[in-house]
Amino acid sequence: MRILRTVKELREWRKLQPTLGFVPTMGALHNGHLNLVGRSLNENHSTLMSIFVNPSQFAPGEDLDSYPRSFDTDVQKFAQKSVDILGKSSSESERTAVFAPKTSELYPLGIELNPKKQRGTFVEVLGCSHQLEGAVRPQFFRGVATVVTKLLNAVQPTKAYFGQKDIQQTVVVRSLVRDLLIPTEIVVCETEREPSGLALSSRNAYLTDAEREKSVVLYKALSAARDLSKNTDNSAAIIGVARDHLVGSDIVDNVEYVSINSLDTFETLERAQGAAVLSAAIRLKSGLRLLDNVLL
Ligand code: AMP
DSSP, X not given: OEEEOSHHHHHHHHHTOSSEXXXXXXXXXXXXXXXXXXXXXXXXXXXXXXXXXXXXXXXTTSSTTTSOOOHHHHHHHHHHHHHHHHOGGGGTSSSEEEEOOOHHHHOTTOOOSSGGGXXXXXXXXXXXXXXXXXXXXXXXXXXXXXXXXHHHHXXXXXXXXXXXXXXXXXXXXXXXXXXXXXXXXXXXXXXXXOTTSOBOOGGGGGOOHHHHHXXXXXXXXXXXXXXXXXXXXXXXXHHHHHHHHHHTOTTEEEEEEEEEEETTTOOBOSBOOSSEEEEEEEEETTSOXXXXXXXX
């Protein structure tokens, strides 16, 4: 597998690819990531996966330093998926590559986690970044939008693949691609789940066995609420069903939000009409956050 470390190497490799699918990740790959990779391998001549734990989306005190990292295994998983889909010769071909830059490649001035000390260019997507995840983690979408813009500029992919698991992120990314006139098609892929229903996430590595078993409450809560949405479009009633499930669970410390939002603009909807998504985030007693969503 070709490993590209610098933007210069990346641009040289990119020139040789007629069409390119791009899967940005922070590594610690699971089947959710590999599904995006599979989709890209099937839909493009070549596929690039980036592995970069983006400092600017972490607030001081969050888990930047302890975020799970498993670079060698990640590369092996990507290589195996390429062989499964493209055949054995793919390992010799130049059709797949990993972009794993040092922080200084993407942040030439360096990056401070404290926004007051930051210098340089940042991207803010107004209207869809302040609510839900943006309210709980105020710097998060500015960091995401900034790194995704940098990556799309560096990679210039034909298509880029994102997971529905992070639904608000997909709205932010679609918005910045539209507003900044970036010529990449954004593809959103369904959330990959454990057989229990728990959405796969790199941070699930932090769960104990007991927590993992009980964490399915989040998907159950959202599913029960989605069932009600077949009979009513009253958001408060739908949200109430999900909340009742969550507050009844002994692993949940705090229900951070349960909300129904427009899939286009992410504005909060009092009536669950049109393309809408029900999202929730909970904090477990262990301190870990889980988020999930279902389309209504
Ligand atoms: P991350 O490495 O967590 O930044 O995720 C990289 C990409 O994988 C993002 O587009 C995520 O939305 C996507 N992703 C993460 N978990 C899942 C999942 N369970 N199913 C589908 N996509 C996912």
